[in-house]
Amino acid sequence: MIFASAINGEQKPSIKKNSVLVLNFKNPILDSYTEAESSIFDLGDTKNVLLTDVLNAIQKAKTDENIKGISIEVDELQAGTTQADNIRDAIEDFKKSGKFVYAYGNNMSQKSYYLATIADKVFLNPVGMIELKGMSTEVTFFKDFADKYGVGIDIIRHGKFKAAVEPFMRNEISPENKEQLSTLLNDIWGNISNKIKTARKLDENSFKTAVDSLYGYIPEQAIKSKLADQLVQKSEYYNFIKKNLKIDTDKDFNQISIGKYINTLDNKNNDNNEIAVLYASGEIFNGDEYSNIHSDKYVKYIKDLADDDNVKAVVLRVNSPGGSGNASDEILFELQQLKKKKPLIVSFGDYAASGGYYISMAADKIYSEPNTLTGSIGVFGMITNFKELANRNGIRSDIVSTNANSQFYSPISGAAPGTIPMLTKSVESTYKRFVYFVTQNRKKSFEQIDAIGGGRVWSGTRAKELGLVDELGSIQQAINFAASKAKLKDFNVQNYPAKMSKFEEFFKNTQEEEIAAKVISKKIGKENYTIFEKVTNPKFNNGVQMSLPYKITIK
CATH class of the missing domain: 3.90.226.10 (2-enoyl-CoA Hydratase; Chain A, domain 1)
Structure with missing residues (x-):
């Protein structure tokens, strides 16, 4: 079984012996090309990376005799939480080969650090930091803004937890929404923090203290708290890898980026299956x-x-x-x-x-x-109107119609008398x-x-x-x-x-x-x-x- 390569029609780069696969994700990792954000003003040939290609590349590297190890070098991982999980799991499987995995960071985001903790050793720049602070989510509310500027919003919903419309109804998170968000955050943080603690061999109290006290932001404290192993410059980190590869420190070692390595994947096809x-x-x-x-x-x-x-x-x-x-x-x-x-x-x-x-x-x-x-x-269901805003600024409308609700909705006059009752029935019917x-x-x-x-x-x-x-x-x-x-x-x-x-x-x-x-x-x-x-x-x-x-x- 193989995945179709994300990059086609290019000459495949060669993989030198005694090489290290470098995970240095410079572009967002996508599930699908439909997620890609492009611009007519961008004349460059941006290479978007698909998650399936990344996973397949790491899987191939596990048995590739030319790849001796992986170097994780990413400070800001542009990927979703589940994508980071998938990549981390793939690296964990890669380690079963006996090959090394090291990680280096300058200013590591929490997601990047989460990925890095799967490494055998985590190296940090002497003036770097680790963003380790737990998880939060922020909700912005617009009710007062809408009231102030005369924007009318009619809302129909089913379910006390249906918080999609709360920003237009309230000025604070409802107790029900706070409950669900708290449960959700604690579930996800529990999964992630348990993996970090296990990888770094930290007990619950030590880890919680390190997170709550933001120890990762101070390099020396990050080492003392066992969040990282050594404070080194990038060149010293590379010397550590060279030593592992049995290469003199005054010589370069062979590196291949994850993007280029993906381009070496075979694109075989079994068209019938x-x-x-x-x-x-x-x-x-x-x-x-x-x-x-x-x-x-x-x-x-x-x-x-x-x-x-x-x-x-x-x-x-x-x-x-x-x-x-x-x-x-x-x-x-x-x-x-x-x-x-x-x-x-x-x-x-x-x-x-x-x-x-x-x-x-x-x-x-x-x-x-x-x-x-x-x-x-x-x-x-949600209907927005600007009747009050329009009226305040001398704009008014009048309606001539054949039936009671012919003017179903207008941004100036709002919803007809029968619109909201009808939408309420529609919402309930759709929910069922x-x-x-x-x-x-x-x-x-x-x-x-x-x-x-x-x-x-x-x-x-x-x-x-x-x-x-x-x-x-x-x-x-x-x-x-x-x-x-x-x-x-x-x-x-x-x-x-x-x-x-x-x-x-x-x-x-x-x-x-x-x-x-x-x-x-x-x-x-x-x-x-x-x-x-x-x-x-x-x-x-x-x-x-x-x-x-x-x-x-x-x-």
Whole structure:
């Protein structure tokens, strides 16, 4: 079994004897190319790195006689928590070969340090630091802002834990939301901190003191607290590696970056036996755009895979906080049709919540990472109007209509009298439909799912305990199970959707809306732009939504 290489059409670099594989991730690690952020102003040939390629490269290096060890040299790991877990697990497996793994850091982020602790030794720059501080999440609220400037927001939701709309309803985190966020953070931090403690051979009290006291920020204290092993300059670190390789310190040693090593992977194909990995990454919308998860595009992808006789099984890799209820339902239906023809296994990434969880209900089996954010079984509707703001500035409107609710909604006049009652019924109906599909897939009663639903978000670990997923495991385990269910021993794994060509990418990014979005996002910041979109983008105000609370960003 091999993965299709992420980089095609380039001359493969040679691997010299006695080489060290350097993990120096300079670009974000992606589940799918649909997550890539590109710009028409970027004329460089940026190489995005796929997680599957990274894992396959580390697996190959384990048995590659030219690779003698791994050097982890990354201060800021641009990857999700579950991706960091997968890479860390791959390195742990690599160590079974007996080859060395060392790590060096200047100013290491918490995620980078988490990855680095799998190394045999952790080296830190004498004036460097380790960001080890625990986890938090921050929620920004806009109720007072909306009231001050005359922005009206009508909200309908089902589930006391459905916090996606809280930023527009309140000025502080609700007790229910605080409860779920606290449970979620403690679950994820518990998984991560236990691995760090085990790797660094630290007891609970010593580790908690080091974290609470921010000892990692002071190099000498980091050594004293056993968070790192030695304070050295980079050249001294390289001398340590040379000594291990039995090379004189006045000579260079052979290094190959993870990016170049990925380019050496064989791209063999067994066309008759293919496991297709369909990546559902991003928010869920109606439409046929390439980025995120647009229902028209994904319906076509799914039908093509269902009709392709060479595809023997499909793994759906979900990394989504949800989105449109209608679009989610379209995708779920097509996945159910596909499942009638061939095995469908689901693997969860960082997020598989609300609509992301909903589309997974066609699965024969669901694998979740321990640190996945999942569940959020709930729905809501939100309508924004600017009536008061317009009136304050001398703008008014009048309506002529044929029926009671002909003017269903207007940004100036707001919602018609029957709009909110109708949306309330729609939200309740959609919630019941959501729970129904969960009961069918998870083989539980409506009451059982409703008790753990209501929009509540769970960690993958907790979801397994509650029966919302089948197994805790990686995408590789999901692929292996798919192969066994399809009775395949020799097979090829192919990723979908395919990477967009430079030509297609250029014309996609020259669309007026794309340019405007990129400029605004650049000006106000990515997180603020996400909130801005929730209020202004029709996609987020089009019907009932199955969406994760705001978006939970864990720091």
